[in-house]
Amino acid sequence: MFLDEIExxxxxxxxxxxxxxxxxxYPERYRLEGNRCNLCGRIYxxxxxxxxxxxxxFSAFQLSGKGKILTYTEIKSSPEEFSEMTPYxxxxxxxxxGPKITxxxxxxxxxxxxxxxxxxxVFRKFFAVGDSGIIHYGIKFKKIE
Amino acid sequence: xxKVGIIxxxxxxxxxxxxxxxxxxxxxxxxxxxxxxxxxERDIDMIFTGNMCSSDFSGQSHLGSMAAEILNVNVxxxxxxxxxxxxxxxxxxxxxxxxxxxxxxxxxxxxxxxxDVQTRQATTGLMGAGxxxxxxxxxxxxxxxxxxxxxAYMHKYRLTREQLALVSVKNHKHATFNPIAHYHNEITVxxxxxxxxxxxxxxxxxxxxxxxxxxxxxxxxENIAKKFESPIWVLGSGQxxxxxxxxxxxxxxxxxxxxxxxxxxxxxxxxxxxKVNVTEVHDCFSIAEVMAIEDLGLIPRGEAxxxxxxxxxxxxxxxxxxxxxxxxACGHPIGATGIKQVWEIVKQLRNEAGKRQIGNADxxxxxxxxxxxxxxxxxxxxxxxxxxxx
Amino acid sequence: xxxRLNIGITGFGCYIPRFRIRTEDIAVANxxxxxxxxxxxxxxxKTVPNKDEDSISIGIEACKxxxxxxxxxxxRIKAIYMGxxxxxxxxxxxxxxxxxxxxxxxxxxxxxxxxxxxxxxxGTAALQMIAGQVEAEMIDYGLAIGADTSQGAPGDALExxxxxxxxxxxxxxxxxxxxxxxxxILYTLSKTxxxxxxxxxxxxxxxxxxxxxxGEEAYFKHITSxxxxxxxxxxxxxxxxxxxxxxxxNGKFPLKAAKMLGITKExxxxxxxxxxxxxxxxxxxxxGLVNVLENALPGQRILLTSYGSGxxxxxxxIETTDLITEKQxxxxxxxxxxxxxxxxxxxxxxxxxxxxx
Numbered sequence: 001m002f003l004d005e006i007e008x009x010x011x012x013x014x015x016x017x018x019x020x021x022x023x024x025x026y027p028e029r030y031r032l033e034g035n036r037c038n039l040c041g042r043i044y045x046x047x048x049x050x051x052x053x054x055x056x057x058f059s060a061f062q063l064s065g066k067g068k069i070l071t072y073t074e075i076k077s078s079p080e081e082f083s084e085m086t087p088y089x090x091x092x093x094x095x096x097x098g099p100k101i102t103x104x105x106x107x108x109x110x111x112x113x114x115x116x117x118x119x120x121x122v123f124r125k126f127f128a129v130g131d132s133g134i135i136h137y138g139i140k141f142k143k144i145e
Numbered sequence: 146x147x148k149v150g151i152i153x154x155x156x157x158x159x160x161x162x163x164x165x166x167x168x169x170x171x172x173x174x175x176x177x178x179x180x181x182x183x184x185x186e187r188d189i190d191m192i193f194t195g196n197m198c199s200s201d202f203s204g205q206s207h208l209g210s211m212a213a214e215i216l217n218v219n220v221x222x223x224x225x226x227x228x229x230x231x232x233x234x235x236x237x238x239x240x241x242x243x244x245x246x247x248x249x250x251x252x253x254x255x256x257x258x259x260x261d262v263q264t265r266q267a268t269t270g271l272m273g274a275g276x277x278x279x280x281x282x283x284x285x286x287x288x289x290x291x292x293x294x295x296x297a298y299m300h301k302y303r304l305t306r307e308q309l310a311l312v313s314v315k316n317h318k319h320a321t322f323n324p325i326a327h328y329h330n331e332i333t334v335x336x337x338x339x340x341x342x343x344x345x346x347x348x349x350x351x352x353x354x355x356x357x358x359x360x361x362x363x364x365x366x367e368n369i370a371k372k373f374e375s376p377i378w379v380l381g382s383g384q385x386x387x388x389x390x391x392x393x394x395x396x397x398x399x400x401x402x403x404x405x406x407x408x409x410x411x412x413x414x415x416x417x418x419x420k421v422n423v424t425e426v427h428d429c430f431s432i433a434e435v436m437a438i439e440d441l442g443l444i445p446r447g448e449a450x451x452x453x454x455x456x457x458x459x460x461x462x463x464x465x466x467x468x469x470x471x472x473x474a475c476g477h478p479i480g481a482t483g484i485k486q487v488w489e490i491v492k493q494l495r496n497e498a499g500k501r502q503i504g505n506a507d508x509x510x511x512x513x514x515x516x517x518x519x520x521x522x523x524x525x526x527x528x529x530x531x532x533x534x535x
Numbered sequence: 536x537x538x539r540l541n542i543g544i545t546g547f548g549c550y551i552p553r554f555r556i557r558t559e560d561i562a563v564a565n566x567x568x569x570x571x572x573x574x575x576x577x578x579x580x581k582t583v584p585n586k587d588e589d590s591i592s593i594g595i596e597a598c599k600x601x602x603x604x605x606x607x608x609x610x611r612i613k614a615i616y617m618g619x620x621x622x623x624x625x626x627x628x629x630x631x632x633x634x635x636x637x638x639x640x641x642x643x644x645x646x647x648x649x650x651x652x653x654x655x656x657x658g659t660a661a662l663q664m665i666a667g668q669v670e671a672e673m674i675d676y677g678l679a680i681g682a683d684t685s686q687g688a689p690g691d692a693l694e695x696x697x698x699x700x701x702x703x704x705x706x707x708x709x710x711x712x713x714x715x716x717x718x719x720i721l722y723t724l725s726k727t728x729x730x731x732x733x734x735x736x737x738x739x740x741x742x743x744x745x746x747x748x749x750g751e752e753a754y755f756k757h758i759t760s761x762x763x764x765x766x767x768x769x770x771x772x773x774x775x776x777x778x779x780x781x782x783x784x785n786g787k788f789p790l791k792a793a794k795m796l797g798i799t800k801e802x803x804x805x806x807x808x809x810x811x812x813x814x815x816x817x818x819x820x821x822x823g824l825v826n827v828l829e830n831a832l833p834g835q836r837i838l839l840t841s842y843g844s845g846x847x848x849x850x851x852x853i854e855t856t857d858l859i860t861e862k863q864x865x866x867x868x869x870x871x872x873x874x875x876x877x878x879x880x881x882x883x884x885x886x887x888x889x890x891x892x
Contacts, residue, residue: 016281022282025278026635046278046279070397071293071300073296073345073347076343076345077344079265079284082284090283092397103283107553123592124585124588126283126284
């Protein structure tokens with residue numbers, strides 16, 4: 001069974017398997033926590049170290065998740081770890097507070113989407129690393145009905 | 146300031162080269178360039194090798210050392226990486242070394258071995274050119290990223306699916322005249338539209354292939370280059386960087402770094418883009434060529450569809466683009482592409498391009514992109530040392 | 536004697552996935568008689584989780600609705616217990632993941648959490664545990680969740696009913712002058728008798744059940760005796776209740792149990808939701824409770840009796856307050872989730888449930 005497991009996960013790259021890399025980003029990945037420049041007020045997601053105004057002082061900022069679709073695609077030829085989820089939609093979302101992010105669009109096929117559609121965040125599974133590895137989760141977006 | 150000339154160039158065949166390893170490609174490419182320049186390997190002062198994925202696909206880092214070992218030399222030699230712009234950025238290191246007086250003759254290579262791993266693993270590896278955390282980990286592929294740009298562009302400028310397909314059709318036609326190209330078959334718009342969707346709306350035939358290959362050039366300082374028979378001159382070189390991620394960019398329908406890099410290169414060359422008559426752009430996906438010719442200022446914004454329909458981007462048209470077949474049909478060994486583009490310009494400017502020769506070619510431009518526009522290098526070359534621009 | 540409690544539900548919410556499969560599509564695929572199945576089970580369609588959904592993701596969406604209605608800072612919640620038969624991990628608490636995602640207990644994670652298992656009553660057991668901590672004033676607020684993505688083997692009767700969904704409840708102590716409760720939990724009691732009606736061994740994908748034995752000696756025995764004990768100990772009569780919710784493994788069982796207890800169809804109106812959803816296991820009776828709370832009037836009395844194989848029943852007496860109406864205006868209701876649906880065919884269904892651990 002051990003060798004079976006190696007077989008199943010060997011094609012998933014090490015950095016995609018790593019639970020630690022993603023745990024570090026839970027506040028952003030799970031809760032859309034960005035930051036806000038103390039000097040000019042600009043909001044960033046993901047967090048930035050240096051503002052466009054050159055300030056290095058930031059405060060934590062919770063984004064609401066409300067946004068709209070700027071563009072999107074449906075992936076039909078996917079990386080190994082997402083092979084069972086294929087096809088799936090990915091888009092660039094403009095959040096209400098300003099930042100733009102890339103995220104999967106859940107529960108939708110490409111024909112159901114339009115540029116400009118309003119979306120809201122949902123918490124979903126990304127992929128499991130084989131049968132014994134970690135399960136990665138994160139935020140996707142869903143059309144507001 | 147010291148002008149830099151190209152005194153030799155060489156390239157391997159591009160394709161699925163099962164019998165050739167990474168080292169074999171690097172060796173063949175280097176030796177061909179040295180032979181073309183008719184110099185000895187011992188004349189070389191410095192070596193730069195552009196490559197993106199050797200650590201990932203071959204477990205081999207430290208390519209600088211491999212390049213020197215092949216040539217039995219001990220001169221400074223280093224690998225340069227900037228995703229798909231690795232080749233051009235390596236070229237810039239060579240140019241800068243000569244201008245700084247650190248070297249008289251520099252060998253610049255670009256090489257990539259992509260077919261030793263499965264296609265899917267190669268595709269995932271290429272996502273290192275984007276934002277791993279926020280693009281790759283979301284299940285995006287490079288085709289997916291450009292597909293999103295394609296959708297945004299088509300929405301804004303009303304480019305049709307059929308118009309977009311014209312890019313690949315043209316590049317395949319050009320490649321039939323290029324002996325080293327990966328593909329030598331012609332394709333039709335229907336074939337492009339009917340091939341399988343990789344990331345909506347881009348199909349298989351919108352995407353450049355997974356290719357092995359290598360290309361090299363020999364750069365020399367002005368006093369040495371002018372003694373050669375037909376040196377090609379580096380009139381200007383410009384680079385611009387931008388965000389790693391597509392979502393961080395100011396626009397989804399243009400690549401701003403292209404415009405900045407072009408401005409820098411053309412300013413150095415003291416020339417307007419209207420004087421350029423041979424152009425190699427980075428068509429990693431069909432939409433990339435569409436955006437490139439507008440970003441470079443070769444045609445007005447939003448006009449690409451109409452201009453391509455009129456056949457103007459063919460090698461015998463008013464704005465010839467990618468006479469070698471581009472990345473789509475000549476192939477796209479990542480690190481090699483930037484140097485291969487220079488190889489094509491050199492061939493054109495020397496009048497050695499055979500059936501794809503562009504008439505009166507005297508000013509050439511290469512446009513090489515890393516990622517979705519995170520690094521862009523634009524180089525301008527000329528037959529005459531002092532161009533007639535100013 | 537059952538103790539009278541002074542705690543209330545300040546927030547409540549549910550979530551069911553978007554996708555559905557019709558009973559007839561499963562029957563046709565398995566070469567079974569559609570009409571016979573429909574009459575036997577009284578399930579028209581059931582929910583199907585998307586490939587990227589599991590009990591944790593479902594639990595979180597239910598909690599979001601509950602938090603909206605409770606309108607308190609997540610940092611004030613100091614305990615989470617979650618019941619499920621399909622926790623994604625055998626060892627790694629779903630409740631801890633959910634707590635982290637929602638910011639429960641604040642940045643420092645000042646809360647306790649654990650996962651429960653008791654077949655379909657794992658969620659109501661979690662509710663009892665939270666009730667205890669809040670009643671004892673060990674914590675100000677606690678969160679109880681019941682969520683499942685249950686599995687039915689192809690061709691087995693359970694394939695028609697095993698569905699996905701979840702519900703969440705935020706409980707707080709009733710304080711004079713600071714009324715926050717939409718519905719007070721007045722009493723709770725349980726019965727547990729070791730019974731081999733339905734189980735699932737470690738590492739097995741599908742449960743095993745003993746067919747008709749799961750009725751009389753298991754489900755019906757526990758539902759009726761636990762409910763009766765509650766009535767005896769509180770002195771309440773069955774007709775004192777405006778709404779009744781029973782565990783719903785299919786559409787038939789709760790109707791039969793209702794008849795045995797003298798419960799009318801009117802009383803079951805909002806509490807039985809299985810016909811269009813299927814059996815969401817740890818979410819089963821709790822989804823019924825959410826639907827009742829989303830439709831009840833102030834001052835109405837609710838009876839809930841859950842059932843978990845193995846076996847046990849948890850019974851609750853709940854009473855709505857004046858605050859219920861304004862809480863009904865916030866968040867997504869079960870009705871909204873029921874309306875936004877998309878059908879899948881049998882092949883798509885099997886592809887989607889393949890992803891469930």
